[in-house]
Amino acid sequence: MEFEPVIGLEVHAQLKTKTKIFCGCSTSFGAPPNTHTCPVCLGMPGVLPVLNKKVVDYTLRMALATNCEIARESRFARKNYFYPDLPKGYQISQYELPIAEHGFIDVEVDDGQQRIGITRIHMEEDAGKLGHDPDRPVSMVDFNRTGVPLIEIVSEPDIRSAREAGAYLRHLRSIVRYLGICDGNLEEGSFRCDANVSIRPKGAEKLGTRTELKNLNSFKHVEKALLYEIGRQREILLEGGQIVQETRLWDPDNNKTTSMRGKEEAHDYRYFPDPDLLPLVIDDKWIRRLKNSLPELPDQKNKRFMEKFDLPSYDAGLLTSDRELADYFEACISQFPRPKQVSNWIMGSLLGLLNAQDKTITESPISPQNLARLLALIEEGTISGKIAKTVFDEMARTGKPAKQIVAEKGLVQITDTDAIDDVVAKVISKNPKEVEAYKNGKTKLLGFFVGQVMRETKGKANPKLVNEILKRKLE
Numbered sequence: 001m002e003f004e005p006v007i008g009l010e011v012h013a014q015l016k017t018k019t020k021i022f023c024g025c026s027t028s029f030g031a032p033p034n035t036h037t038c039p040v041c042l043g044m045p046g047v048l049p050v051l052n053k054k055v056v057d058y059t060l061r062m063a064l065a066t067n068c069e070i071a072r073e074s075r076f077a078r079k080n081y082f083y084p085d086l087p088k089g090y091q092i093s094q095y096e097l098p099i100a101e102h103g104f105i106d107v108e109v110d111d112g113q114q115r116i117g118i119t120r121i122h123m124e125e126d127a128g129k130l131g132h133d134p135d136r137p138v139s140m141v142d143f144n145r146t147g148v149p150l151i152e153i154v155s156e157p158d159i160r161s162a163r164e165a166g167a168y169l170r171h172l173r174s175i176v177r178y179l180g181i182c183d184g185n186l187e188e189g190s191f192r193c194d195a196n197v198s199i200r201p202k203g204a205e206k207l208g209t210r211t212e213l214k215n216l217n218s219f220k221h222v223e224k225a226l227l228y229e230i231g232r233q234r235e236i237l238l239e240g241g242q243i244v245q246e247t248r249l250w251d252p253d254n255n256k257t258t259s260m261r262g263k264e265e266a267h268d269y270r271y272f273p274d275p276d277l278l279p280l281v282i283d284d285k286w287i288r289r290l291k292n293s294l295p296e297l298p299d300q301k302n303k304r305f306m307e308k309f310d311l312p313s314y315d316a317g318l319l320t321s322d323r324e325l326a327d328y329f330e331a332c333i334s335q336f337p338r339p340k341q342v343s344n345w346i347m348g349s350l351l352g353l354l355n356a357q358d359k360t361i362t363e364s365p366i367s368p369q370n371l372a373r374l375l376a377l378i379e380e381g382t383i384s385g386k387i388a389k390t391v392f393d394e395m396a397r398t399g400k401p402a403k404q405i406v407a408e409k410g411l412v413q414i415t416d417t418d419a420i421d422d423v424v425a426k427v428i429s430k431n432p433k434e435v436e437a438y439k440n441g442k443t444k445l446l447g448f449f450v451g452q453v454m455r456e457t458k459g460k461a462n463p464k465l466v467n468e469i470l471k472r473k474l475e
């Protein structure tokens with residue numbers, strides 16, 4: 001029997017505001033424990049939360065970028081539960097009346113574009129953090145993170161494969177980073193994802209029993225965990241068993257999910273409207289102002305790159321997946337206006353280099369200006385494409401500009417016809433057997449001769465001239 005997975009994702013994105021959602025404490029990371037706290041975020045009696053307007057701005061930007069309908073009036077609610085990292089005994093979130101609903105984003109998957117619905121986006125505060133002392137039987141709590149603003153983005157169960165889930169998540173992350181509202185770092189927890197997954201016989205309407213997956217802290221883990229879970233559920237159903245509704249934890253060391261808690265332990269949070277916070281009213285002027293201030297988003301940039309620079313869809317998609325990478329590309333072509341050549345060098349050599357050094361584009365040892373100048377040297381015929389690769393590696397190692405490396409290492413291309421003539425003559429006289437074979441019709445040997453000439457000239461001979469001269473002399 002063929003099964004179809006049904007997946008929905010819940011993403012928590014930490015907003016990059018300077019201060020917390022309901023008080024003036026700093027959100028900066030890495031401070032000594034409990035130094036970014038005040039009576040409000042510590043939940044002292046008698047204090048009142050005051051909503052940070054920037055949090056609303058950022059959430060609305062996300063809502064607009066994901067085609068959501070914005071609620072003119074939304075409410076904060078208390079989500080009640082006890083845990084030592086939650087000093088108030090409740091988390092302020094939004095429940096019945098979230099700020100945004102009914103959106104969507106389009107993601108690129110193998111067989112084309114797929115529209116994934118966004119059920120809702122709401123604002124909430126983060127909890128604190130527990131630390132466990134490995135040497136003593138104690139736990140410590142740090143409230144610095146308490147009250148740091150989050151948005152939760154809930155997708156519709158529109159996702160049908162692990163790959164699609166990965167594509168959706170990458171696209172969502174690219175949007176928050178373009179908007180500048182979240183740094184989108186899964187590993188550091190500023191962009192977290194839980195997944196709901198069930199499977200059903202292909203063609204069936206009714207949804208199967210779902211499980212919830214947690215601890216998915218990298219794109220790779222999300223896809224692997226979903227694949228594992230889909231396989232696990234399939235096996236149970238094929239053996240005539242039943243799926244238990246439960247929360248399961250991804251165990252990246254053993255590549256499997258394990259049961260964390262069952263439905264009978266599921267929380268009933270007893271949400272109710274927070275009496276300390278007024279309904280949040282948003283008028284048209286506010287929305288218009290934010291709409292006008294939105295940056296060019298990944299989809300728009302992708303389209304522009306394809307139309308204006310005539311780039312293939314693959315190139316445009318990759319270059320615009322990251323705002324900084326797109327900026328790098330544009331800085332490069334402003335000085336060397338050959339988009340496809342620039343794109344090839346960025347996607348091949350540059351991203352390869354950054355990958356190997358585990359660096360981001362903003363940490364690139366080669367500036368866009370220097371890459372543009374290197375490509376200009378090839379274009380002018382000063383160096384060959386092959387030598388350019390050597391110069392590129394040297395640029396990465398030393399940070400020196402291309403011109404200086406070419407001068408210091410004597411890498412200027414040989415375009416002097418007489419000089420190439422001499423080398424060609426030498427190669428021909430050294431390889432009489434190959435010359436004979438070539439003349440008898442084995443013209444494939446041209447490559448062999450070109451290789452020999454290049455070796456003699458240490459790759460510096462202009463390949464076009466080498467080809468011309470060789471053909472002339474061999475025929």
Ligand SMILES: [Zn+2]
Pocket residue numbers: 020023024025036037038039040041042147
């Ligand atoms: Zn505070």
